Amino acid sequence: MTAMYRLLLKLYPCRYRSVFGTEMLADFRDAQCDASHSGVRCCLVFYLREVLGLLTGAARERLLASQSVPCELNIGGTMTRPSRCRFPNSAIVMMTIVFLIVLEMIAKIQGVAHYFRAISVDGHISKSVRSWPSHYGLVSGIAVCFAVAWAVGLIAWAIAYATQRSGAQRFDQFQTWPQSQR
Amino acid sequence: MQLAATTITEPVLYILLSLAQQARHGYSILKDVGQMSDGRVCLSTGTLYGALHRLLDEGLIQRFEEEDTSRGRQSYQLTAKGKGILRQEVARMKRLTRLASLRFAGREA
Numbered sequence: 001m002t003a004m005y006r007l008l009l010k011l012y013p014c015r016y017r018s019v020f021g022t023e024m025l026a027d028f029r030d031a032q033c034d035a036s037h038s039g040v041r042c043c044l045v046f047y048l049r050e051v052l053g054l055l056t057g058a059a060r061e062r063l064l065a066s067q068s069v070p071c072e073l074n075i076g077g078t079m080t081r082p083s084r085c086r087f088p089n090s091a092i093v094m095m096t097i098v099f100l101i102v103l104e105m106i107a108k109i110q111g112v113a114h115y116f117r118a119i120s121v122d123g124h125i126s127k128s129v130r131s132w133p134s135h136y137g138l139v140s141g142i143a144v145c146f147a148v149a150w151a152v153g154l155i156a157w158a159i160a161y162a163t164q165r166s167g168a169q170r171f172d173q174f175q176t177w178p179q180s181q182r
Numbered sequence: 183m184q185l186a187a188t189t190i191t192e193p194v195l196y197i198l199l200s201l202a203q204q205a206r207h208g209y210s211i212l213k214d215v216g217q218m219s220d221g222r223v224c225l226s227t228g229t230l231y232g233a234l235h236r237l238l239d240e241g242l243i244q245r246f247e248e249e250d251t252s253r254g255r256q257s258y259q260l261t262a263k264g265k266g267i268l269r270q271e272v273a274r275m276k277r278l279t280r281l282a283s284l285r286f287a288g289r290e291a
Binding site: 020023027049050057060 | 208209226228229235255
């Protein structure tokens with residue numbers, strides 16, 4: 001569980017982690033030790049509370065960090081690189097994963113609802129629906145999301161490139177009247 | 183005195199109350215809050231440190247240098263501003279309690 005806690009800590013901004021990470025981990029270990037002596041139910045409640053606390057805390061800190069100063073920090077890890085953008089790359093990856101999980105859950109729920117609708121009143125299942133259907137798989141969802149992201153990125157890049165080539169970005173530096181005559 | 187930008191929620195109030203007595207580190211605050219509220223308010227480490235972060239930013243608490251830092255622990259204590267805000271909040275709650283008592287007494291009479 002400590003490994004999972006460490007993993008969830010990575011969701012926090014690196015500046016926050018460098019200040020509070022060690023303390024949080026030490027406190028978690030002590031609290032875990034206490035909870036393990038209080039029975040299985042207490043232990044489960046404790047883990048659930050910790051996971052939820054970390055997820056909501058990380059989301060809040062990310063939001064605050066993005067609102068306060070541009071992120072110029074090296075977030076670290078294999079999926080990230082030093083960035084001057086306001087949104088760290090790890091946050092984008094995390095949001096994509098969460099979005100895909102939500103899509104997957106919706107698809108599963110729709111599938112289950114479809115399955116139960118197919119059961120007739122006398123309890124027989126119609127021949128067309130023998131298995132629990134799923135409209136989207138996780139892999140196809142990921143593929144669609146990445147394809148859309150690539151397409152949007154490509155269009156944005158094309159627009160930026162065309163603007164740069166046309167010199168339109170220099171219009172804001174263009175003086176319509178000499179400075180001295182104002 | 184100026185009000186803090188942090189909303190004094192119940193957990194934040196318990197944290198401030200916990201630090202009013204003495205400087206404490208995170209785990210000690212967790213346990214103290216649990217004891218003060220009879221187990222009603224159970225803070226997770228994520229919630230606790232989120233609150234401590236905001237309180238530090240607003241200057242209501244400060245880090246307190248401990249002699250033994252072998253476990254990577256850091257103690258926190260209330261600042262003068264933090265004490266003022268806490269007193270102000272407690273006075274506000276007292277006024278509210280008094281008002282509620284008066285209103286209930288008026289209704290029962």
